[in-house]
Amino acid sequence: MAKPGTAPATGPDAPKSATAPQNAQGNEPIVPDAAFDAALPSLSGDINAPLEPMPPQTVQPLPDGSSAAPIDGSATIPPPAPEDPALNQPLPPLSATDTVPLQTAADVTDSDAPEIRYETVVRGLKDIGLEDEFNSLSALREGGGKAANATQVNARGREDEQLAVRLMKSLGYYDGTASMVLETIPNEPGRLRVVLTATPGPIFKLGTITVVANPTVPPNLVREQLPLKTGDPIEAARVQGAEANVSLVLPQRGYPFVEVGERDILLDDETMTGDYTLPVDTGPRSSFGVVQTEGDNVFDLDHLSIFPRFKQGELYDQRLRDDLREALIATGLFDTISVEPVRTGRPGPEGTEQIDMMVRQTKGPWRSLAGSAGYGTGEGVKLEGGWTHRNLFPPEGALILAAVAGTQQQGAAATFRRQNAGRRDRSFFTGITASHSNYDAFDSYTGSLFARWAYESTPLWQKQFTYAFGGELIATNESVFDFDLNERVRRTYGIAAIPMQTVWDRSNDLLNPTRGFRLKLNVSPEASVHGQVRPYARTMLEATAYYPVTDSLVIAGRARAGSIFGISRDDLAPSRRYYGGGGGSVRGYGYQRLGPLEPVSSLKPNEDGEINLADLRPVGGRSINEFSLEARYRFGNFGIVPFIDAGNAYESTFPNASDLRFGAGIGGRFYTNFGPLRVDVATPLNPRPGDPKVALYVSIGQAF
Known part of the structure; x- marks a missing residue:
């Protein structure tokens, strides 16, 4: 009898009894050891000897009816099968290979499968102000209510579960949970409803706040720049913002190498608080x-x-x-x-x-090319181009070559410019210019030499106060109306000028301001030589203001007044007088068309004996006033600008409000990174005979 709790051992690993008979129960060897050793071929002692051939063998049937080669050497190996001739044929070229993948039955089924539609219901996030943020990040919302199958909808829902939990934790709801359920919609096959329910739970608040840092000057500098207090919700944005403030302010207070470490917040489920610890390595003061x-x-x-x-x-x-x-x-x-x-x-x-x-x-690259094009009624087409080598004469000594080609103006200039000349932001300019201008007001051939010092703004560094001053020598031959002769004659003038400018700029942008104001004053003591020396002074005061009504709408206004003292108008070279009208003045009128005109008596009748007042040409004045108002509405990179302008030029020394000319119109703007492209269309509201009905202006930059 077997012992209790034991059983006879069986199997190949069972211990063998020395007295157990090797009987017919399957325990005797299939091939006796003596027969196996006798069947092995004899081995030569020479390891380099060739292998001995195997003797022919005969196949004998096994007891179960199958055949096998016995090990006694009586079996024979069948001859090899004949070689398939197709294997010796060359492969077809790749260009003739059909690369279209086979379409399986599964593919056909998937392509014809109907698209699943689903709707998403979110609960529990609106009350804590997270629904909008969730919708902007949701995988279900991003899918647009369409999916290939229910598995895809389920995967999106699981992703949104994790999103909801992350968002709740970001506001301090660390016990928040979210669950998603897929529901079929009755009587609407192929449609699902995804219901995501968020349970925020209680909000966690800051407990003790500990800052681990070296002593600072003044004391507690780090803690004072960490705007967190006990009882505040543990909001991720609030905490990260407070830590960013430490990284921002300490380098402004003498600690350039400050490093804010990784925060530690220890949550307490009983008090619903989190003790906050922040390590800060201030580095040396x-x-x-x-x-x-x-x-x-x-x-x-x-x-x-x-x-x-x-x-x-x-x-x-x-x-x-x-x-x-x-x-x-x-x-x-x-x-x-x-x-x-x-x-x-x-x-x-x-x-x-x-x-x-x-x-x-x-x-970086020191050479650059620049160009611009514009058009204005009465001014014609104007193309400008320039080549600059910004460091031809180190340090910061630039050579600037510029040219103007237009229907009514042509010219060229060469300028040497030294930036940061002995002082930061101060520039020195000197150069030579030559130009020809052919306008209704005058026709001139002018050459000049100039030198100027300037403290100016740049697009990267706008300054509140700038100035410029210098000297200029001008030689010009111009057509001028001689009132004694009642006709135009040509005269040559020599002019010496000391132009000066100051600007107070409180606007928020140099090229496209949307708020603030600017005040600019130009004063140029000059002396004109034509027969005798005549000293005089040209002045101009301009104020502009910008008021943002909304983020998209800006009201912009400008007022400008100028006077010339100490000389009669007729002794002034026409190019030094004041004229109104044009894209930068009173739009709706031709360039330089506003102001005193030639007398009617200077006109000659045509073949029909009629006088065309449009042929009267401007003679300019000694004073000017201008006013402009724009409503700049911007949408994206485009804008619409309705505007109204007013102004005139006068023969008197000081301007007055009499005989103001008004123009109104609308403009389009295309905003680029180098300033807006401007197209304005305007019409005069109280035109004179000969003034255009419509005027067009195309240029770069705002009107003011």
């Missing part, structure tokens, strides 16, 4: 050292030294470092430019460490 440079060395250290607005030993301020980088970018001479603080270990004032500014330079 630092002061400015010196400027260093490496790279292509476009500027050497002597020229780089005029750009910083900080002095050695001043407390480090990241804004001054950014200011230095922007000033270098404004030169337009670099492909890449970086300004980074570098630790030196040198002691500075008040326990600081001096930090050098490392300027890394990479040379």
Whole structure:
């Protein structure tokens, strides 16, 4: 009898009993060992000897009726099958190969399968203000209510479950859950309803707030710049914004190397609070050292030294470092430019460490081509082009070649410009110009030499206060109406001028302002030589203002007045007088057509004995006033601008409000990264004989 809890062992691994008989129960060997050893071929002692041939064998049947080769060497190997001739044929060329994939039965079924439609119902997110954000990120919403099958709808729903949980956690609902259910819609086969239910649960709030940082000057600087307080909801945006404020403000207070570590928030499910810990490595309190440079060395250290607005030993301020980088970018001479603080270990004032500014330079393209085109009624077509080498005379010594080709104006100019000349943002210009102008007001051939110093704004660095002053020598031969002779004659004038300009700019953009104002004053003491020397002064005051009514609508206004003192109008060269009308003046009237005209007596009757008042040409004046009002409505990169203008030029020294001419119209704008393209169509509201019914103006930039 077997022992309790045991059983006889069976199987190939069962222990063998020494006395167990090898009987017919399947335990005797199939081939006895002696027969197996006798069937093995004898082996030669020479390992390099060839293999011995196998003796022929005969196949004998097995007991189950199958056949097998016995191991006694009596079987024979059948001869090889004949080689298939097709295997010796060349492969067909690839161009003749059919590359269209086979279409299986599954493919046909899928292509004919109906598209599933579904609707999405979201519950529980609206009350906590997350429904709109969820809808903007939802995979179900992105699918547009269509899917290939129910599995795809289910996958989108599971993804939106995780989205809802992430959004709830971002507002402090850390116990929030979300579940999604697919429902069939009765009597609407092929349509599903996806119901996503979010359960926010209680909101977690900040508990204790701990900042781990080195001592700072002033004390608690890091904590004061972390705008979090106990009891605030643990909102991701609020927490991240507070940490970003630390990274922003500390480099402005003398800590350029501050590093904000990874926050830790320990949640307590009983009190529904989270204890917040933020490690901050402030780095050393630092002061400015010196400027260093490496790279292509476009500027050497002597020229780089005029750009910083900080002095050695001043407390480090990241804004001054950014200011230095922007000033270098404004030169337009670099492909890449970086300004980074570098630790030196040198002691500075008040326990600081001096930090050098490392300027890394990479040379950019120095040559450029520019061009523009415009058209104005009374001014004709005007094409302008220019070539500039911005660093032909280092540092920042540019050569500018410009040309104008138009129906009524032609000219060329060569200018030398030195930017940041001895002082940051100050430029020096000198050059020569030659031009021909053929307008209704005058026909002139003019050459000039000029030199000018300027402190100007750039598109990258707009300044509130700018100025310019210089000198100019002009020689001009012009047609002028002689009232004594009652006809036009040509006269030559020599003019010396000292033009000066100041601008106070409180607008928000140099090329396309939408708020603020500008005040500009031009004064040019001059002397005209024609027979005798006549000194005089030209002045112009202009004010513009911009008021944003909405994000899309800006009301813009302009007022301008000019006077010429100390000389009679007829002693002035016609090109130095004031004229009104044109795209930058009172639109609706031809270029320079507003103001005093030649006397009617100067006209000659035509063959029918009639006098055409449109043939009267302007003679200009000593004063001018202009007013403009625009409503600039922008949608995307396009805009519509209705406008009304008023103004006139006068023979008197001072302008007055009498005989104002009004023009109105509408314009289109196409906004680009270099300024708006402008097309204005206007008509005069109280025209004079000969004024056009419609005037067209095409140019770059706003009217003012």
